[in-house]
Amino acid sequence: MQPPVYPAEAVKPLRAELTAVGFQELLTPEDVDRAVASAGTTLCVINSVCGCAGGTARPGVALALQNKVIPDRMVTVFAGMERDAVDKVRQYHADVAAPSSPSMVLFKDGKIAAMVERSQIEGRYPQDLAQDLVALFEAHCSKTGPSIPPEQFAKLSHAKACGSSIPRRG
Secondary structure, eight states, X not given: OOOOSSOHHHHHHHHHHHHTTTOEEOOSHHHHHHHHHSSSEEEEEEEOSSHHIIIIIHHHHHHHTTSSEEOSEEEEEETTTSHHHHHHHXXXXXXXXXXXXXXXXXXXXXXXXXXXXXXXXXXXXXXXXXXXXXXXXXXXXXXXXXXXXXHHHHTOGGGTSSSOOOOOXX
């Protein structure tokens, strides 16, 4: 088992930005195998500490999950933390895309339906990424959304603005 790169407390708010909109954290390679093997659609986000994760990926996916059609399951692994689980996700998409974080994989019945690489995330606005994700959801998914009620979503500041919820030092 590979040790984490970052202190757990440092990434806690970054994890919460995804769990707040309905994501389940996958902590082991076995968790990844179970999630990918599930029938239906599974969106897996490889979360990261980088700026494009906080400024585009997490707010973009949160916004996309307010759509009327969403994946059956939303799961996440954290680059630099559950490194064995991240490696397992990357093994699944090795023939499709090089390892990158953040990135997103939409699985359908255990097979890759779509991949969103870091190059498709960085330098973009969250709303633009959300539009791309909504198009993928509408093409491959059938579960009725949103992932959380709009009233609850409205309270999530990280989902509407660039940046993360990491507190600044005084």
